[in-house]
Each structure stands twice: as C-alpha cells, then as structure tokens.
Amino acid sequence: MKTLLCEGCQTQIDGVFDLPALAQLSVEDQRFLLQFVKASGSLKEMAKLLGLSYPTVRNRLDDIIERIKLAENSEQNDGKEKQ
Amino acid sequence: MSETPADSRSPGSKLMQWLFNPFRFTAGSKALGSGLAAILLAGLFGWMGNTHFDGIIDVHAGVEAPLWCFMAEGLIDWISMAIPLVFFGLIISNSSFRLIDVLGTQALARWPYLIISLIMLPAANRRVNAYLLSSFSQAEGSVTVSYGDFAIFAMAMIVTVCMAVWTVALMYKGYSLSCNVKGPRAIITFIISFVGSEVLSKAAVMYILS
Numbered sequence: 001m002k003t004l005l006c007e008g009c010q011t012q013i014d015g016v017f018d019l020p021a022l023a024q025l026s027v028e029d030q031r032f033l034l035q036f037v038k039a040s041g042s043l044k045e046m047a048k049l050l051g052l053s054y055p056t057v058r059n060r061l062d063d064i065i066e067r068i069k070l071a072e073n074s075e076q077n078d079g080k081e082k083q
Numbered sequence: 084m085s086e087t088p089a090d091s092r093s094p095g096s097k098l099m100q101w102l103f104n105p106f107r108f109t110a111g112s113k114a115l116g117s118g119l120a121a122i123l124l125a126g127l128f129g130w131m132g133n134t135h136f137d138g139i140i141d142v143h144a145g146v147e148a149p150l151w152c153f154m155a156e157g158l159i160d161w162i163s164m165a166i167p168l169v170f171f172g173l174i175i176s177n178s179s180f181r182l183i184d185v186l187g188t189q190a191l192a193r194w195p196y197l198i199i200s201l202i203m204l205p206a207a208n209r210r211v212n213a214y215l216l217s218s219f220s221q222a223e224g225s226v227t228v229s230y231g232d233f234a235i236f237a238m239a240m241i242v243t244v245c246m247a248v249w250t251v252a253l254m255y256k257g258y259s260l261s262c263n264v265k266g267p268r269a270i271i272t273f274i275i276s277f278v279g280s281e282v283l284s285k286a287a288v289m290y291i292l293s
Contacts (some may be wrong), residue, residue: 032104055184057265081181 018078021071029064036061103252104262105191109185117192119191120163121197126154128200133209137288139281140247141143142199148292156288163284164254165189167276172262174272175272179261195246195253197244202239206265211236251277 003015022030038046047057100107106114129136130153135143139160168187211233214226255273259265264272 026185050223051108053106053108053184053260055180055261055263056107058180059260060176062263063191 018075021068021075024071025064025067029067032060033064084188085219085234095259100239105253106188110261111181111187111193111259112183114187114191115183118187119158121194122157122190123154125193125197125200128197128204129153129156132200132204134200134203136160136196136200137242137292138285139269139277140250141285142196142203142243143246144203144209146292152291155291157196159287159291160280160284161190161193163280164276165285167279168258168262168273171272171273171276172258172264175268177263184261185258188261189254192253192257194252199243199246203245205239206237207232207235208239210290219269243266 001019002014004013004015004017005011022033025033035049036046039049043057043061045055047054050057109117125136127150128134130150131149133144133147135141135145135148135153136156138144139273165186168189171181172185207228210226210228213229217226254277255270258273258276259269262269
C-alpha cells in the first residue's frame with residue numbers, strides 16, 4: 001500500500017505501508033472469519049451455518065491461521081530488512 | 084482451500100461430493116451412527132448370504148457361523164483400521180482433532196460393504212463358490228452350476244472389487260479430513276496403518292471364528 005488518505009481533512013500521506021495480516025487474506029477467508037466471530041467462535045455453529053462437517057470447518061480455520069502466521073512472519077522479516 | 088456454503092453447489096457436484104467425500108458434510112457422531120448401522124446391516128446380510136468380511140477389505144464366501152460372528156467381523160475391521168489412524172494422526176497432525184471424527188469417518192467409509200453384502204445374497208454366488216471349491220479339491224461333479232450362475236457371480240465380483248476400491252478411497256479421505264493430514268506423510272502412514280490393520284483384523288477374525 002502506497003497512500004493513506006483521511007476522508008475528513010483530505011490529508012494524504014505517501015509511503016510504503018504494510019497491510020495488516022487480516023487484510024491480506026482473501027475475501028472468502030475474511031468472510032469466513034467474520035461469520036466465525038458472529039457465531040461466537042463456535043465451530044459447531046459454523047458447521048451448521050455452512051452445511052459442512054465439523055472437521056471440514058476446523059481444517060479451514062487451521063488453514064487460515066497458517067496464512068495469518070505466514071503474513072505476520074513476512075511482515076516481521078520486512079520490518080527487519082527495513083531496519 | 085476454499086469452502087462455499089454446501090447449498091450453493093450444483094446438485095451434480097454435491098452428489099459427487101457425497102459419494103466420494105461425504106465427510107465434507109458429515110462426520111462425528113452422525114457418521115459414527117450411520118456407519119455402525121451400515122456395518123451391522125452388512126453383517127446381517129453377510130450372515131444371510133454366508134459372506135464373511137474377514138479382513139479390512141476381504142470378502143469371502145464360506146464357513147457357516149452364528150450371526151454375531153458376521154457382525155463382529157465388520158466391527159473388528161472398522162476398529163482395527165481406526166486405532167492406528169488415530170495413533171498416526173496424533174504423531175503427524177498439527178491440528179487438534181476429535182477421536183469421534185476418526186471413528187465416525189472410518190465407520191461410514193465401510194458403507195460400500197453393505198452393497199457387497201447385498202450383491203452376494205443370490206444363491207448363485209454360493210453355488211459357484213461351492214463349485215470352485217470342489218474343483219480345487221478334485222471333487223468335481225457334486226455341484227452343478229449354470230451359465231447364469233457364472234454371469235451373476237462375475238457381476239458380483241466386479242461390483243465387489245469396485246466397492247473395495249471405493250471403501251479404501253473413503254477410508255483415506257476420512258483419515259485426511261478428520262486428522263487434517265495431507266501429502267506424502269498422510270499417504271505413507273495410511274498405507275502402514277492399512278497393512279498393519281489387515282494383519283490385526285485377520286488374526287482377530289480367525290480367533291473369534293475358531
């Protein structure tokens with residue numbers, strides 16, 4: 001991300017900014033996490049909502065956790081390189 | 084991996100998923116209940132048709148035995164496969180999985196054996212089997228079989244092989260999904276479990292039949 005803009009005062013800041021790990025996920029993953037939070041973090045509830053089995057939903061969550069960890073690691077590595 | 088709500092898939096695609104990866108939609112106690120029902124029903128029909136499931140994927144026509152032996156064979160096959168898969172899952176999986184998912188998926192994976200038990204019901208199969216046994220034991224002539232019997236037997240054998248392959252594929256899918264394991268490590272541990280379970284179930288079935 002190169003530009004940050006304040007809609008209120010129209011202040012624009014240019015630079016190189018990292019997206020937060022959650023924002024780096026795909027739209028589908030973000031939608032899944034939103035549903036997961038709405039379901040109070042209940043995998044059983046998520047399984048009911050999506051019409052999928054419990055391990056299918058748990059594996060999906062595990063995959064997303066892996067992707068978040070990767071994103072965080074690459075952020076940390078980028079930070080070290082910049083320093 | 085991207086999951087979409089199950090209802091948004093086309094009916095054909097959903098049917099294929101139910102046939103080849105039913106565990107995407109069902110696991111745990113539901114799969115365990117329906118799987119155990121299928122195993123016990125297969126045992127009942129096996130008893131009626133004198134078809135033994137005396138090994139993880141074995142199908143043999145032969146020795147008459149009480150109903151409980153046929154039921155026990157199915158249960159032994161199921162549990163002797165599930166136990167090593169749980170063991171390997173604990174070793175290689177990075178996820179925390181539920182025991183009931185492994186037990187349930189492995190039970191439901193055996194449902195094609197219900198079809199085998201039904202396919203083996205016609206008396207023609209027993210006649211051909213008796214004819215083949217008498218041929219091997221040089222006692223030919225005591226059993227008469229028709230071409231129709233052979234045709235039914237051949238059909239039953241083809242269906243049996245297909246069902247056995249399907250069962251193995253379902254067992255692997257169940258293991259992979261319930262323990263969240265993929266790739267070479269999953270395949271290798273599955274093969275080791277499969278071979279070990281075959282020996283274990285054979286020994287256990289021979290013990291109860293003796």
